[in-house]
Amino acid sequence: MSGVRRLGARWRRRRPLRTRLALAASAAVALVAVGVCAAAFFVIRYELLHQLDLSLTQSATRVVQENRGEGPQIIAGECRFLSAPACAQVVPAGPAADPEAAYLLPVSAPVREVAAGTRAPYFSNVTRFGHSLRMLTTPFGDGRALQVALRADPVERGVRQAAVLLAAVGGAGVLLAGVLGYAVSRTGLAPVARLTSTAERIAATRDARHRIELPPGPPGPPGRQDEVTRLAASFNTMLGELEQSVSAQRRLVADASHELRTPLTALRTNAELLARADRLTPAQRERASGALGRQIREVTGLVNDLIELARDEEPLPLVEEVRIAELAEHTVAMARTHWPRVRFELEVGPGAAEAVRPGVPARLARLLTNLLDNAAKFSPPDAPVEVGLTACGGGLELSVRDHGPGIAPEDLPYVFDRFYRAEAARALPGSGLGLAMARQIARAHGAELTASAAPGGGALFTVVFGGEGP
16 A cells, blocks of 8 residues: 555656646546536436336325235236236235236245235335336235336436446546546646746846736736745746845945955055065155055955944854943043044933943954944034933934034935945045944844934934844
8 A cells, every 4th residue: 555655656656747737637637527427316216217106106006906805816917018908916915816817027935025014015126028027016995916017128228328328428527527627727737837937047048037927917916826826926026036136246246346456456556566675765765665564454454344234143252231321431432542533422311321232242242333433424513413322212322423414314214224325425535334334233132223404413323222122
């Protein structure tokens, strides 16, 4: 039995899904068709025999009424003809009372038992005169039994004709089931075939712009769509996300190449210049060496930023409970050292001094450092960079505001994009990765970083921490 199962499983694996679905649907419909035809045959056969039995019962009742009190004898014997009335004879319980003339119908021991009253009336099939007969044996009274018979071959012929007709109908039903099963498999799996074709086309061309064609009409709610349509819609959504990811990856590579081209060119120029150091004065060598060091640090910082941006999640073993107020104080103190000409002001609101959030301290410090460096670059010498930490509801809000030129409305949607630099920032140092990295760190810690125009001028960056960390 296990070998049969393995053989069936191997056969199913080697057949396409469309073939298996067509065979399953055909088998189900064919089974129903054959079952209905078989049930119809038995119903027709039962009704025809039942009508013949009713005719025999009526004939027996009539014979009993017309021949009440008669002795054993043959009452009628013309049942060899189709239009003749039923054959009828009266049989005694004992053979000694039999008439001299031979009986037309067979007399057996059960017939004598009915005559003696020890057996109930019954129907039987016999053969006489070269024809099949349906016979009823019933009590006649006073130790006698009445046998009544009719030709049954018309009923048998009707049963055979019904069998042939129903077999033809069943065969036609099986063929129709096969056609319908094939049509159902083609129609039902058409979206799956389109999905497979699209997936194969994407795998061959590596082009994620292809989409699966959905059924026409406005899209309904997900609960009212069929499973295949939802699968196709989900696949299209996945393709859209994949296309965006591929586009973002290509933009990242292109932007990184563009950003690296300038410092690498400068590095090559200074390296070639220092290779001819014997032709340079000591002052020229010192300037070239300093420029080379700055450019190496710039390229190293850019590469490190790209590596950190490529990491979407924070390392879980380094997560700990971080007191945000202490982290802000430490980061602001480091910013004052790095930007001695910029005035930084930190204000911690009530309830925020003791607030803690799970996170990686070094990464959270990098988040705030990037915001402070961005604010310091645009802040005028006589205007402060304001850092605020407040508790709001069940969350914690950290804000960094400068009093510089602010963010233009057309630049606001793109300030967190990688390598994006507004017109006002193109002349300033930086790679355009700081804000993108800050948003990634914030999202990895369950926070949301937003940018807006500050009231009265300047830019305002707000980090809202929820109740959960990474």
